[in-house]
Amino acid sequence: MSVLVNKDSRVIVQGFTGKEGTFHASQMIEYGTNLVGGVTPGKGGQSHLDRPVFNTVAEAVEKAQADTTIIFVPPAFAADAIMEAADAGIKIIICITEGVPTKDMSAVKNYISDKNCRLIGPNCPGVITPDGAKCGIMPGFVFKTGKVGVVSKSGTLTYEAADQVVKAGLGITTAIGIGGDPIIGTTTKEAVELLMNDSDTEGIIMIGEIGGTMEADAARWIKEHGTKPVVGFIAGQTAPKGRTMGHAGAIVGGDDDTAEAKMKIMSECGIHVVASPADLGSKMKEVLA
Amino acid sequence: MNLHEYQGKQILSSYGVGIQRGMVATTPEEAVQVAKQLTEETGTGWHVIKAQVHAGGRGKGGGVKLAKNLDELKSHAENILGMQLVTPQTTAEGKTVHQVLIAEDVYYPGESETSEIYMSVLLNRATGRNMIMYSTEGGMDIEEVAEKTPHLIFTEEIDPATGLLPFQCRKVAFNLGLEGKAFKEMTKFVACLYKAYDGADASLFEINPVLKTSDDKIIAVDAKVSIDDNALYRHKDYAEMRDVREEDASEVEAGEYGLSYVKLDGNVGCMVNGAGLAMATMDIIKHAGGNPANFLDVGGTADAARVEQAFRIILKDDNVKALLVNIFGGIVRCDRVAQGVVDAYKNIGEINVPLIVRLQGTNATEAKKLIDESGLEVHSVILLQEAADKVAEVLA
Numbered sequence: 001m002s003v004l005v006n007k008d009s010r011v012i013v014q015g016f017t018g019k020e021g022t023f024h025a026s027q028m029i030e031y032g033t034n035l036v037g038g039v040t041p042g043k044g045g046q047s048h049l050d051r052p053v054f055n056t057v058a059e060a061v062e063k064a065q066a067d068t069t070i071i072f073v074p075p076a077f078a079a080d081a082i083m084e085a086a087d088a089g090i091k092i093i094i095c096i097t098e099g100v101p102t103k104d105m106s107a108v109k110n111y112i113s114d115k116n117c118r119l120i121g122p123n124c125p126g127v128i129t130p131d132g133a134k135c136g137i138m139p140g141f142v143f144k145t146g147k148v149g150v151v152s153k154s155g156t157l158t159y160e161a162a163d164q165v166v167k168a169g170l171g172i173t174t175a176i177g178i179g180g181d182p183i184i185g186t187t188t189k190e191a192v193e194l195l196m197n198d199s200d201t202e203g204i205i206m207i208g209e210i211g212g213t214m215e216a217d218a219a220r221w222i223k224e225h226g227t228k229p230v231v232g233f234i235a236g237q238t239a240p241k242g243r244t245m246g247h248a249g250a251i252v253g254g255d256d257d258t259a260e261a262k263m264k265i266m267s268e269c270g271i272h273v274v275a276s277p278a279d280l281g282s283k284m285k286e287v288l289a
Numbered sequence: 290m291n292l293h294e295y296q297g298k299q300i301l302s303s304y305g306v307g308i309q310r311g312m313v314a315t316t317p318e319e320a321v322q323v324a325k326q327l328t329e330e331t332g333t334g335w336h337v338i339k340a341q342v343h344a345g346g347r348g349k350g351g352g353v354k355l356a357k358n359l360d361e362l363k364s365h366a367e368n369i370l371g372m373q374l375v376t377p378q379t380t381a382e383g384k385t386v387h388q389v390l391i392a393e394d395v396y397y398p399g400e401s402e403t404s405e406i407y408m409s410v411l412l413n414r415a416t417g418r419n420m421i422m423y424s425t426e427g428g429m430d431i432e433e434v435a436e437k438t439p440h441l442i443f444t445e446e447i448d449p450a451t452g453l454l455p456f457q458c459r460k461v462a463f464n465l466g467l468e469g470k471a472f473k474e475m476t477k478f479v480a481c482l483y484k485a486y487d488g489a490d491a492s493l494f495e496i497n498p499v500l501k502t503s504d505d506k507i508i509a510v511d512a513k514v515s516i517d518d519n520a521l522y523r524h525k526d527y528a529e530m531r532d533v534r535e536e537d538a539s540e541v542e543a544g545e546y547g548l549s550y551v552k553l554d555g556n557v558g559c560m561v562n563g564a565g566l567a568m569a570t571m572d573i574i575k576h577a578g579g580n581p582a583n584f585l586d587v588g589g590t591a592d593a594a595r596v597e598q599a600f601r602i603i604l605k606d607d608n609v610k611a612l613l614v615n616i617f618g619g620i621v622r623c624d625r626v627a628q629g630v631v632d633a634y635k636n637i638g639e640i641n642v643p644l645i646v647r648l649q650g651t652n653a654t655e656a657k658k659l660i661d662e663s664g665l666e667v668h669s670v671i672l673l674q675e676a677a678d679k680v681a682e683v684l685a
Contacts, residue, residue, distance in 0.1 A: 075519060075522075076522065076523075099519045100519060101490055101517055101519045101520035101523075102412060102490075102492060102517050102519065102520070103487065103490050103517065103520060105417065106412070106417055106418060106419065106449045107449050109417035109418075109449075110417075110418075110448070110449045110450055125619075137619065137620060138619055139618065139619040139620075139650055139651050141651075142619075142650060152565070153565060154563055154564060154565020154566060154569075155563050155565065155566075155619070156561075156562055156563030156565060156566035156617040156619065157563065157565035157566045157569055158565075159617045159619055159650060160566060160569070160617050160649075160673065163617075163649065163650075164673075180564065180565065182412055182414050183412070183414070183417040207565070209564075209565055209568055210568070211414075212414045212415075213414070213415060217415075233569070235565050235566075235568035235569040235572060236568040236571075236572070237571075237572045237575065238553075238555075238568075238571045238572055238574070238575045238580070238581050239568055239571065239584070240551065240553060259572075275572075275576060276572065276573060276576045276674075276677065277569040277572060277573060277673060278573060278672070278673040278674035278676075278677055279674075
C-alpha cells in the first residue's frame with residue numbers, strides 16, 4: 001500500500017510540451033510512472049514523448065482515463081489549470097508551480113471545496129511512492145521502498161529526510177511535499193492523516209517550518225488520533241522574526257508561530273521532536289526499534 | 290513588497306478610501322512649498338511632518354512632528370530629512386530618511402470628540418480567506434491590545450465567492466460603536482478598503498490609526514501596505530514604487546542574480562539549495578556552536594556563475610569566520626556545483642575562511658572527487674552530521 005499515487009495511477013502533465021513539463025515528464029517516464037499523456041491547449045492531437053497531447057483536461061480524462069495530474073504551467077495560469085483539472089474530475093492534483101498569487105489560491109481553495117479531488121501544493125516538490133510512481137521533481141533514486149511516510153513543506157529537506165531514512169535501513173512508503181505557500185491544498189494534518197490510515201506505513205516523519213499553525217494543528221490531531229510514532233522537525237529555529245510574516249499576521253498566528261513554540265507543542269502531543277535535522281533518520285530508527 | 294506610507298495612501302485613495310491628505314518632499318524648501326499648496330487645497334492651518342521609511346513606530350523615534358507655522362515646519366523638515374531614524378522596528382543603526390510626507394492636520398476640534406480605530410486586512414492562513422481585523426483601541430501597539438484586552442479585537446472573514454458584503458460593513462461599524470454620519474462613513478470606508486486590498490493584490494493593509502474626525506469623517510491617518518510579490522506582474526505601476534534604499538544592499542544585489550539572501554549577524558556563512566534546507570542548515574550551524582551569518586537559497590539552477598556570486602556576497606561580511614555549502618542535488622547536479630566552488634575559489638583568489646562543502650544527491654560521488662582532486666583547502670563531507678561536526682571543529 002501507499003497513499004495518493006501508485007503504479008496504477010493514470011497520470012497526465014499539464015504544461016506537457018513546455019520546457020519544465022517536458023524535462024520532468026521524461027524523468028517520470030524513466031522512473032516508471034504510468035504517464036498516459038499531457039495537456040497543452042492548442043496542441044491537441046499531437047504526440048509528445050510518445051504520449052498523446054490533449055487540448056483540455058476533460059479530454060484527457062475521457063480518452064486516457066486520467067485520474068492524476070501534475071501541473072507545470074507558469075504562475076499566472078496555475079490557478080486556472082488547477083480548477084480545470086478539478087472540474088474535469090481529476091482526483092489527485094499536484095501543482096509544482098512556484099509563485100502563484102495568494103489571491104488566485106484563495107479562489108482555488110474556494111472552488112475545489114465541493115469537488116471530489118485532493119490538491120497537493122502549489123510550490124511543492126510533488127509526491128513519490130517508490131517503485132510505484134514519481135509524481136514530482138524529486139531525485140527518484142534517493143527514495144527506496146520501505147515503511148516510513150514523509151510529510152514536508154520543503155523540497156530539498158524532504159530529500160534529506162528520505163536519504164537519512166533509507167540510510168537507516170527503513171525506506172519510504174510515500175513522501176508528500178505539501179508546499180510552502182500561505183495557501184496550500186493539503187495541510188500537514190491531512191497528509192499525516194492519510195499516512196496514519198495507510199497499512200504499510202509504520203512511522204511518519206513530519207517536517208515543518210516557521211509561519212502558520214499547520215504543524216500545531218497536526219500535532220493536536222496526532223495526540224487525539226495517532227496510532228503510529230511520529231518524528232518531527234521544524235526548520236527555522238534561527239530565522240529572524242518578521243522577515244516573511246506581516247506584522248498583523250504574527251498576531252493571528254499567535255504563539256504557535258515560531259519554531260520553538262511549534263516544537264514545544266509537538267513534544268507535548270507525543271511527537272518525537274529532533275532539534276537537529278541530522279537526527280531525523282536515526283531517531284526514526286530508534287522509535288521503530 | 291513593502292510600500293511607503295505615502296504610496297500606500299495613493300493606492301487607498303485611488304479606490305475611494307478616505308485618507309489624511311499630503312504631499313511628499315525631499316528638501317526643507319520643497320516641504321515649505323508643498324505645505325503652502327496643501328493649505329490652499331485643504332485649508333489646513335497646521336501640518337504634520339512624517340518621515341517616510343519602511344518601519345513602524347516612527348513617532349517614538351522623533352520621525353513625526355506637528356508644525357503650527359511654516360518656520361516650525363521648515364525646521365522640523367531640516368531635522369528629519371537625512372536623519373538616522375531609530376524606531377522599535379529598526380536596527381540600532383536606524384534608517385536614513387530620504388523623504389518626508391507633509392500632511393494636513395486632521396485632529397482639529399469640532400462638534401464631537403475624535404477617536405482612533407485600528408484596522409487591518411490580511412490573509413487568515415487557516416481558512417485561506419481574507420479577513421478584516423479591527424479594534425476600538427486605535428493608535429496603540431496592537432500586539433499589546435491583543436495581549437491585554439483580546440476581547441477588544443474583532444475579525445470579519447470574507448467569502449472569496451461573494452466578496453465583502455454590506456451587512457459585514459455594517460457589523461464593523463456597529464462593533465466600533467459608531468452612529469449617525471460616522472456610521473455611514475465607516476461602512477463606506479470598510480467597503481472601499483477591502484476593494485483596494487483585493488484589487489491591489491495586497492498581502493497586508495494595516496491602518497493604525499483610522500480616525501473619526503470631529504466632524505465625523507472616517508480617514509486613514511497612517512497606511513502600512515504590502516503587495517504580494519507573486520502578483521506584481523499584473524501591477525506594473527506598483528512594482529515601480531519599490532524603493533531599494535529601504536532594503537539591505539547585499540540582499541538587493543543577491544536578488545539581481547536570482548539568489549534569495551537575508552543577512553544575519555552570525556559568524557558562519559552558508560549557501561544552500563532550497564528554502565527549507567537553508568533554514569535547517571542555519572539550525573545545524575547553531576547546534577554546532579556557531580551562529581548563521583545569512584540565509585541563502587541558490588535556487589534550482591545552481592550553476593558555477595551563481596555559486597561564485599553567492600560566495601562574493603557572503604564573503605563581503607567581515608563577521609564570517611567559516612563558510613558551509615550544503616547542496617542536496619535533485620535537479621541540480623552536484624558535480625556542477627562542485628565545479629562552481631572550484632572556479633569561485635580560483636576567481637576570487639584569497640578566501641581566508643575555512644570552507645566546508647557538503648554535496649549530496651545527484652552525482653555526489655563525482656562532486657567529492659572533483660573537490661578532493663582540486664588541491665584546494667576545502668573540507669569535503671557527505672552527511673549532514675559530518676557537516677555539523679566540521680563546523681564545530683573549524684570554529685574551535
